[in-house]
Amino acid sequence: MNAIPSAKTNPGNFFEDFRLGQVLDHATPRTIREGDAALYAALYGTRFAVQSADTFARKLGYAKSPIDDLLAFHVVFGKTVPDISLNAIANLGYADCRFLLPVYPGDTLNARSEVIGLKENSNHQSGIVYVRSKGFNQDGACVIDYVRWVMVRKRDAASPAPPDGVPDLPAAVPAEGLGEACPILPPGAYDRVLAGSPHLWDDYAPGERIDHVDGVTVEEAEHQTATRLYQNTAKVHFNQFSEGQGRFGRRLIYGGHVISLARALSFNGLANAFHVAAINGGRHVAPLFAGQTLFAWSEILACAALPGRDDVGALRIRTIAAKDRPCADFPGRGAEGYDPAVILDLDYWALAPRAGAAAAKG
Amino acid sequence: MNAIPSAKTNPGNFFEDFRLGQVLDHATPRTIREGDAALYAALYGTRFAVQSADTFARKLGYAKSPIDDLLAFHVVFGKTVPDISLNAIANLGYADCRFLLPVYPGDTLNARSEVIGLKENSNHQSGIVYVRSKGFNQDGACVIDYVRWVMVRKRDAASPAPPDGVPDLPAAVPAEGLGEACPILPPGAYDRVLAGSPHLWDDYAPGERIDHVDGVTVEEAEHQTATRLYQNTAKVHFNQFSEGQGRFGRRLIYGGHVISLARALSFNGLANAFHVAAINGGRHVAPLFAGQTLFAWSEILACAALPGRDDVGALRIRTIAAKDRPCADFPGRGAEGYDPAVILDLDYWALAPRAGAAAAKG
């Protein structure tokens, strides 16, 4: 037999392969199916009524229940991995992430990224790549638009770095632009009894802190199943043979899984914050491993009315998740840095109904 | 930063919060999706042909495959947890549970409960709450109606107890009322070869005992995934951090998961008992934990013809499940109580086709 070594596998891009302005069309279009919504519910136990019941969603002006905003995010994110972060050392941050259209079962998502920043590290071993990634539906309409930056290995420390450039990124998405993915809620359409909480946008105030009380323990089978559902191929999540010999000795849980777990826990206290309209930034402070229990708390950073809309308002929420540590005393970041149990520090905008949209009885 | 403690999380109701006649509209309407049926199949391996194949169900007069009766039950049950049993010490029993309409993918379920009984315990620390809970579909039609009673903590032992009252509950649902959720099977429509067993209602006799032979080992990821699918938030199922410090040192498996596992095992011997028409009562004798293997056996308690119907008859079945113990010798309850391996003692009615509904060849 005539053995020929193949060069058909994807080695991923290394730092020196990227160029400012480069556009990457990502592979693997993905039709979102009703099964994806069911699996997402089963993996996180999410209870937001809009995403749970077609009847509830239709009364608000949706065609039917959209999928969870974070499920759409994870699917789009997953597509970018083979081109952007297969050789990543660390996922450093997110910014300016906006949810622009609801995604429904039956929609097909694609993704494209543009390189908007590059900066080689001083050791010449790696560099930081900034990309603006967009998810599109089958009509070509943009459903999600976000920036992330990752530290990517160089193939060869000696190879010249591409021209540098670091983008200006907003500290937060301005409230004025929020809400495109949310229909105008008809007056009195939002039933708070069915939604599970009486508290409207009007009832929250900046500085308010909410302990989400419950904790959830994560199993290997769960995070692997979730991450594969997103077609995210980053090997650190799946390969105990190689990870067992690595820095942590175990598989790393996809950071997006942690975000979804924290968001599901936040229902207890934020039940009417039904739509993630934007993610201002997020930091995976430390890794989560299977067998550990996640807790979360949130602080309201701001309450913003939306121009021309009195049906919903925006809550800027900082959610902090910790592992193996209940959050009744709000562990966070102090002068000496983060509490050692903290693993996630997320800053996002969610929409909640205002008084006029709420049903009188509900 | 101006930290404000929040009171927006749901503390659940305590014993003294309930009143006889009180009606509770539960949150989180839930559209049943095709993915829920697939997940239910994957979690339990159920093989009843009516729930497995649209073609089989349509021949019997269903619109298509209804979801498993117990899936509908778990979804309705899950909705009652945040209002009824968040502060429960123990789930004590079920009675008078009737399945009144098939539930199909696409249906949306809601739930409402009425407090029908209250009895403070003599230690003033807790009391028993009896509720009649009903599940409704998107047309407002009742699909499931059942009573359960739970022991609920008092917030304050010193607070006065609400007025007492204990409901009269039937030991069993009368056979006369069964079968509303089952279409009239056309003569010869039921194919026993496809269904997997030649044994019809006519072939069973009271006193008959069936060892269901197979055993199934439960993993943490499986019961957590199932219980989240039902949006059941009882924290004992998910939080190893707190349960590890508790009585058992581990997460408890939701009792309904055990019932569904036992029902799926019972296919081997009861393959044509395709519809759970009623649950007369059920007792979770002992907890099940991940890593343990469930076995089950059943005894036919009664065979009842249904008034005006010769297509199907009802089998009253007692199913006993045991852990880490095969059931060939039918472990049950003797003079000294239950065999130590027994964890479930369930009494229910299932419908099976009679000779006239069975195909000649099948």
Place this chain on the structure above:
Amino acid sequence: MNAIPSAKTNPGNFFEDFRLGQVLDHATPRTIREGDAALYAALYGTRFAVQSADTFARKLGYAKSPIDDLLAFHVVFGKTVPDISLNAIANLGYADCRFLLPVYPGDTLNARSEVIGLKENSNHQSGIVYVRSKGFNQDGACVIDYVRWVMVRKRDAASPAPPDGVPDLPAAVPAEGLGEACPILPPGAYDRVLAGSPHLWDDYAPGERIDHVDGVTVEEAEHQTATRLYQNTAKVHFNQFSEGQGRFGRRLIYGGHVISLARALSFNGLANAFHVAAINGGRHVAPLFAGQTLFAWSEILACAALPGRDDVGALRIRTIAAKDRPCADFPGRGAEGYDPAVILDLDYWALAPRAGAAAAKG
């Protein structure tokens, strides 16, 4: 109480129960649902674009995304277990397996087998049963046709063996018969950027070896969930209580799960080999257990044009999977037998687009 032992459970067929020419109609028709496709994606992380996106599949001439060919195979296989292999000692081989029609969500699958070979073992304890099994959709059209042979226990070593006969089986499915389940791809319809690889049928050559690079660790909850999804009831996969006392001390992972894992890994290097057209043979060299990590590599055995078609060609692929051993050096079978890490040796035909079907830009 009047206890009557029941004989209503399925003991399965023993070797002496089979007869040459015997036809077995299998139980449990199964409607494939959108949830099954989502679960399959979540269990294996498969990324072939045809099965992932309706939009992609429609451009090629499919009605929508068909389910993964191996999912259809596993569902059909599962139906045969209660009649063929409940008393099996070993699953010995597959041959002449052809995929004849795409299977879509909404289709209902049935299965039927014919006994085409029987051979008692010299110890009279068991014998080999050869069956040709076929899966049919709701229109009665055959979607999958394959032969497998299993070693089945005798009920009684003393009972006479049925008349012998061993079928002639092809070493491989001839290339001429392949492709019935694949539409004629319109010229330029196949977008390689979306599919994830530039390499077409034309780019592969016999003797080429591809290391699929990635590894995936399997959890008990994952393989149990998969195997139940296929309604495969073989007890060795689910019952730790009995398997813990058996030869391996642990649950065995369904061989089909290993095949699907290897196929999903093979995307990295074979991304455009979008359709499994036939399985020529397969050998489960050794068992896989939970906690172990699977790696795989493939060799191109042949590249065959299909008569009358210039849109797609067939690649004959040998995929070898190993456990806890990366495959960069292509562990296989040498003079002294298999490398001890090898667990699967699979020989199949897959279709890939030819140059004319590929989009100019994609």
